[in-house]
Amino acid sequence: MRIRTFKGLVPAPKFAPEVAAVPYDVVNREEAAALAKGKPNSLLHVDRAEIDLDPEIDPYSAPVYAKAKESFLRMQKEGVLVREAKPTMYLYRQTIAGHSQTGLVTVCHTEDYEKDIIKKHEKTRQDKEDDRTNLVDTLDANTGPIFLTYRERAGISALIESFMKAERPIYDINAPDGVRHQVWRLSLGLCVSLTSLFESQVPCAYVADGHHRAASAFRVSQLRRKANPNHTGEENYNWFLCVLFPGNELKILPYNRAVKDLNCNDREEFLKKVGEVFTIKPTTLKSPTKPGQCCMYLKDQWYELTWEPAKDASPIDQLDVSILQDRLLKPILGIDDPRTSKRIDFIGGIRGTAELEKLVNTKEHTVAFSMFPTTVSQLMAISDVGQIMPPKSTWFEPKLRSGLFINTLEG
Template sequence: MPLVKAFKATRPTRDKVSLIASRAYETYSKKEREARLDHNPFSFLHIVNPGYKYQKEVSGRKRFGLVKNRFQEFKEDGIFNKDDTPSIYIHRIVYRNEEVFTGLVAKSSCQDYIDGKIKKHEDTILEREKTFSEYLKTVRFNADPVLLTYPKRDSINQIIERYCSDRSEYEFTTTSRETHYLWLIKDENDIKNIEHEFAEMHNIYIADGHHRCASSALLAQKLAQENGKNNGDEDYNYFMSYLISEDQLAIHEFNRLITDLNGLDKDEFLIKLDENFKIENRGETYYKPHNKHHFSMYLDGEFYSLYLRKSQYHFENALEQLDAQILYKTVLKPILNITDLKNDSRIDYIKGQKDMAYVKSAIDQKQFAVGFGMLPPTIEEIKSIADEGLVMPPKTTYIDPKLRSGVTIYEF
């Protein structure tokens, strides 16, 4: 019975929302970031990069305090205002390729995450959790919602579509040619119906934002201990979420690029692969897999298809059936001696939108020796792994949509 509730968002004024909304800080190149900071005084990047005002790099607790100060300045200048009425917010994004994503911005319960009602499929790093938890304790706001997904509900869709038939509160297009829309659900009956629908679900799942969710839960536990009268309904017991139906997620794979063959020559490498895979040399013909447990490989100017041999179809759990795990267990670890998928400098990950053509280019330029492609996981695989309490290998999924920072903010 996941708890999803309305909240009073702090939001930009309608005339400035397009100037404020920004991508995640790390997705900008240094040149892009500086151009926005130099020429757009309203960008949310000024809040998360507060040292730029002084032309100085600021880190740690000093940065956290300055982030809080910049945010307060934006509020004092009337750039952000807090809504008077608790609402659930409909945020729709239309990508340049005409993909449409529509979800609900609400607050979700940290206790649900702790109790396993909000399920995860990735590991988190405790030190990152602690650092971000400290950041949250200082700034006391969420600007980037955790992406959660839930089973399709016609009743929720009907409420959403009813509001979307009216003019939106926000409508703006970014320089990446994404168009964003925002509607406010203020009606108490509609809010209650949405909350009831989520309460009827057994679980919801994290699609993206595992560290943000874990850090919020860690902070909630700390603040609850400090507050002798904690009743569970305090604002710090919640985090901002973007809830989207499973059928609306776009799940992409990450392709793998490896710098060398671990001392093997080409023929030795292929012979070792032959133990677990049926291999077909496809020459210069571009190949992308169409079935699970099939892989594409680019090596020495040629494409190969790798089909996992039927004799290897011995899976004891959902993780073992995952193609990224199969590649790790049969190729990366035993043949190429890559054991640490997070930190080994010999492996790089390429989002599936760039596909095997990008992999080919990188290898032809001698940046890498071999590359592998696979199909993305399905939502059913992700949920099965989460349900079994397992975690995926690093860089298994790249999930859309990605929301902009600063469109809705949750203060606690």
């Protein structure tokens, strides 16, 4: 696959801890405003510009994108974001609770996305895709990197590890959530070597997180192609910001489910129907310990659900989240389309099972399900056969920070 260096915008070192922000889509408006409070240079003022406008404003309206551009240009004018002297790539290491993962920060070609050399496993929502398309088009920039993964190559990993041991990072940030973020700027020689190795040894990559950002980058490139009669394919707008991690270093947490009602069943009727599909028993477990198992919380009691996968099941049908959806959520609870249903919520594993108990105990929801995490191997296998995972099948942790490197589409 194709990668190349880019001459992007980065924070001046003294501003980097303030600029670095959580991805726009893991916080709501109120949470984004709280994180950015007292931090005028947080990239949330760009990625979630509605926090600086009337609380009643439509977050997808034109004034929001105009405000984002105003903040983005101000940060450049004030020297918060500075242009690199020459094209380069970076290494980005994240560490939390003894777990580290290191990715290559680069730009990938939108044609590789179009041709499924960069493979997807999720559908996007039109409103969210439109939102990021409008933001990228307005800013002429990718502010948030797409999280890609690939099958590990020993030669690439050895080069990367050797460089990090010999060089000092340009940023070393300990974020309030306990994640350490380190960034190295690569030498020209290593950029050349890695470009060659990815072209010869890495036939494809997989979108781990950031499907809406990737789709939006592709859409903007299409708009720019159509508007440029001299299009060559090498213009900056053909390339979008990515971080490529080897799959063996990644950690996936479960994506849990909570449903607001029992679909007109009382508790006993519901348990009887579940027992006809799964082996069910009360348990002190709150999280499953293996695939083919989930834990269900209902009215102060946890239950263990186990099952046998169907013989000759496809990669998608083997997923625990697929089995829960196909055998319980749809037929028993009436959740026909979890992407659009207002009766189901998805809770990232980082919040723990205590959050599930809280949702049920406060009667905001009636039943919750603690899932075993999907694996990177499953994600790749499903993407390889062109299948789409159920929504909210994976929660990657730690999340990439936005603002540590920005790819601009012009210049």
